[in-house]
Amino acid sequence: MFSGIIQSVGKITSFKGSLLTVEAPEIAKNNEISESISVNGACLTVVNKDSTKFSVNVVEETLNRTNLGKLSVGSYVNLESALRVGDKIGGHNVQGHVDCTTTVKNINKIDNSWIVDFHKPEKFSHYFIEKGFITIDGASLTITNDIEEYFSIAVIPFTWDHTIFSGYEVGSVVNLEVDMTAKYIEKILSKSQKLEKAN
DSSP states (O other): OOOOOOOHHHHHHHHEETTEEEHHHHHHHHOOOOOOOEETEEEEEEEEOOOOOOEEEOOOHHHHHGGGGGGTTTTTEEEEOOOTTTTOSSOOOOOOOOEEEEEEEEEEEEEEEEEEEEEEEGGGGGGGGGOOEEETEEEEEEEEEEEESEEEEEEEEEHHHTTGGOOOOTTEEEEEEEOOOOOOOOHHHHHHHHHHHOO
């Protein structure tokens, strides 16, 4: 489980087969082999590490569902260690199970912040709600605008400077995880409706 508060930006130093190696001294120092790490919002397991780098395995399912397959040596990724008992949850409950990808539609700088629009994936469109949570490349954010074909977020300077968001451009592919609370509610309501029809 994660909170969507990005702790570090790492740099890809190697991606051979399914083994992805990331340079991120703070993350490598504070995490051990077998622990979970969020890489651009995908929960992965540390399988090797030294003082400055760590490695994770990326299986085919993850490559197909996320933007990790588009990474190459020199790419940057958002990183967050798994929550420990007693840690603050500064964002919202994030599972690290990426639902889908989408692309950046538009970026506007307004005063000292940025408004970023994203194309809304049709399959998951019913999970989007203004002022609701959304996880983008592992970062917990608030939806500021929910339009039929796209949604928007507002990014403050600190987040812009301390995540990979500053490297976004129109067409950039990003990972999305919708609020899991909405999924639970949907499942409960669906099951309730089926029981009502059966009776």
